[in-house]
Amino acid sequence: MAEKLFLEVVTPQKAIVSEEAEIVIAPGSEGEFGALKGHTTFLTSLNVGTLRYKDASGKERYLFINGGFAEVLPDKVTILAESAERRMNIDVERASKAKERAEKRLAAKAADTDLVRAEAAMRRAVHRLKIKDVK
Numbered sequence: 001m002a003e004k005l006f007l008e009v010v011t012p013q014k015a016i017v018s019e020e021a022e023i024v025i026a027p028g029s030e031g032e033f034g035a036l037k038g039h040t041t042f043l044t045s046l047n048v049g050t051l052r053y054k055d056a057s058g059k060e061r062y063l064f065i066n067g068g069f070a071e072v073l074p075d076k077v078t079i080l081a082e083s084a085e086r087r088m089n090i091d092v093e094r095a096s097k098a099k100e101r102a103e104k105r106l107a108a109k110a111a112d113t114d115l116v117r118a119e120a121a122m123r124r125a126v127h128r129l130k131i132k133d134v135k
Contacts, residue, residue: 003022003038005035005037005076006076009051009063010080011082016085020055020056022053022054023054026065026070027050028044028045029044033072035077042072046069048066048124049064049065050130051084061086062087063084064084064131065079067082068081068082095125102118105121
């Protein structure tokens with residue numbers, strides 16, 4: 001049985017996860033990283049993406065992470081996310097509509113369109129939909 005570390009995922013609104021995990025895999029700004037018990041300490045910023053972890057029973061869990069920071073310690077991983085959602089809480093209809101709106105904004109290329117904002121909305125919607133499709 002694998003040694004466990006403690007995982008906390010916190011947003012400005014609430015704590016999303018606070019439990020033991022066997023492994024944590026997160027979308028770091030320099031690429032995806034994984035952490036096991038005993039990992040070297042480091043701090044990194046996070047990209048929009050999927051946070052995966054195996055809970056204490058070995059079941060793989062998925063969360064949508066909208067940027068933030070991760071602190072990895074030998075026995076704990078703390079994720080301070082701008083926003084985060086558990087897979088089961090992702091609203092597919094809402095994400096699909098957000099993706100459609102972003103696609104229309106990007107395709108229109110209007111002078112008053114904030115392309116950076118539209119691209120960010122597209123990334124968030126795509127990642128949410130991708131997480132829901134994981135089997």
